[in-house]
Amino acid sequence: MQNPDAIEIEFNSSVVLEKNAKATTKIVANEGGSRSTKTYSIAQLLIGTGISSPYPIEITISRKRLTWLRDTAMKDFFDILTQYNLYFPRYHNKTTNSYQLYNGHFAFTGLDEPQKLRGRKQHIFWLNEANEATKEDFLQVELRTSQKIYLDYNPSDEYHWLYETVIPRPDCTLIKSTFLDNPYLDPELKKTILRLKEADLVIRPQVRHLTWADFDKTDEIIAAGEQTSKENINEIKKLIHRNSYLLEIEHYIKKLKGDA
Numbered sequence: 001m002q003n004p005d006a007i008e009i010e011f012n013s014s015v016v017l018e019k020n021a022k023a024t025t026k027i028v029a030n031e032g033g034s035r036s037t038k039t040y041s042i043a044q045l046l047i048g049t050g051i052s053s054p055y056p057i058e059i060t061i062s063r064k065r066l067t068w069l070r071d072t073a074m075k076d077f078f079d080i081l082t083q084y085n086l087y088f089p090r091y092h093n094k095t096t097n098s099y100q101l102y103n104g105h106f107a108f109t110g111l112d113e114p115q116k117l118r119g120r121k122q123h124i125f126w127l128n129e130a131n132e133a134t135k136e137d138f139l140q141v142e143l144r145t146s147q148k149i150y151l152d153y154n155p156s157d158e159y160h161w162l163y164e165t166v167i168p169r170p171d172c173t174l175i176k177s178t179f180l181d182n183p184y185l186d187p188e189l190k191k192t193i194l195r196l197k198e199a200d201l202v203i204r205p206q207v208r209h210l211t212w213a214d215f216d217k218t219d220e221i222i223a224a225g226e227q228t229s230k231e232n233i234n235e236i237k238k239l240i241h242r243n244s245y246l247l248e249i250e251h252y253i254k255k256l257k258g259d260a
Contacts, residue, residue, distance in 0.1 A: 032177035050104020064132035066110030
């Protein structure tokens with residue numbers, strides 16, 4: 001099955017896309033925070049691969065759960081297709097969650113569908129939010145992927161099996177990115193992110209494995225927030241004491257100036 005005549009696409013890209021395109025190792029790990037373009041860049045690269053491949057190529061895009069994937073990599077993929085007039089409903093099989101783009105056949109699946117995952121072989125595999133996956137998940141992916149494995153993850157975990165098992169391998173390229181690598185980021189949003197870096201303390205509960213759609217996990221999310229706050233309680237008290245002291249000094253100075 002082929003789409004209309006092949007065309008050349010020139011994406012609005014970042015340096016992250018360029019680095020991924022130049023990586024020659026089988027595994028390419030993208031470590032980056034919010035708005036770093038890592039997810040968008042991999043989607044662009046694979047779309048370009050599907051268009052330019054001279055032979056039929058199987059590409060699987062996955063995350064821990066398919067429902068989570070729909071909100072991240074899958075959304076970016078179809079947004080890009082739509083933006084560049086590459087989306088044709090007749091090539092989108094919503095029953096099997098797949099899309100045919102020239103010689104590229106894209107399949108979307110969750111790691112929580114082991115029968116589908118282990119029954120597939122592909123040339124390229126993209127594991128979105130890879131830090132949600134287990135070591136066994138990755139092993140199964142590696143055994144069934146012949147050419148390239150792309151990983152993306154947010155470096156929010158201090159310790160993870162990826163850091164010890166995959167990243168140090170000689171056949172793995174690590175690409176680090178931040179929001180500063182995104183030339184299309186709204187200037188006001190960039191200022192907001194920079195202000196976060198100046199915060200006295202940022203509390204990050206361990207909820208990366210959850211999404212906004214996990215309404216049944218509300219108690220778990222609240223408990224995680226409470227636990228992280230307790231772990232940082234001494235630092236919080238120090239900041240409260242310091243800031244109270246600074247406010248007293250500021251008020252005293254204003255009184256001396258006659259402003260209070």
